[in-house]
């Protein structure tokens with residue numbers, strides 16, 4: 691694998707943005723376009739004549755070309771009503787990347803390499819913490835499914851992007867007795883919005899962190915032992931990371 695890749699952008703400026711105000715970039719939000727072609731998505735994301743105007747900072751097509759629609763210092767309109775780790779209105783505090791995919795087919799390797807290269811660059815520039823690299827479905831679980839259960843979050847994490855659970859014995863032991871209400875509590879600790887129905891939250895968690903369950907639809911939305919242990923692992927590591935972040939601020 692090449693050690694570093696020079697990022698080149700194709701500028702397709704969108705009129706759909708406004709000011710971040712006093713907010714700064716803390717999050718990276720990943721999406722799929724849910725459209726047939728990248729070009730159709732870009733046109734929609736640049737359309738100022740429709741009622742529900744939307745945009746994103748970047749679109750990545752199937753071949754790995756990166757289109758820049760909105761400048762990083764502006765507020766793009768990709769997240770909508772959103773919540774993560776106590777924060778709302780993530781449009782103000784995030785960079786949004788739309789990845790061209792209708793939603794039900796694997797992401798090509800060239801496209802994923804571009805996702806990794808752009809994500810790494812943004813994470814470094816804005817010092818985005820690993821647990822703040824999120825799916826649209828994490829921050830709007832009752833409305834959104836993207837970038838979906840075919841998106842390779844595990845592969846991203848091996849490139850140092852985002853978090854991925856590797857549960858230890860302590861995580862299996864600790865979570866074995868969790869009931870659904872406990873699972874909901876720990877999903878909230880991880881960042882999910884606690885007012886959303888537990889089954890919806892469990893499904894969103896699995897879409898990101900336990901994608902294997904989608905091979906058996908009846909198991910989706912049910913917190914099995916592996917789902918619980920992966921959640922326990924991420925919550926344990928988040929507590930450590932948050933502690934380190936808090937002590938650095940002192």
Ligand SMILES: [Zn+2]
Nearest residue numbers: 721722826836
């Ligand atoms: Zn989305």
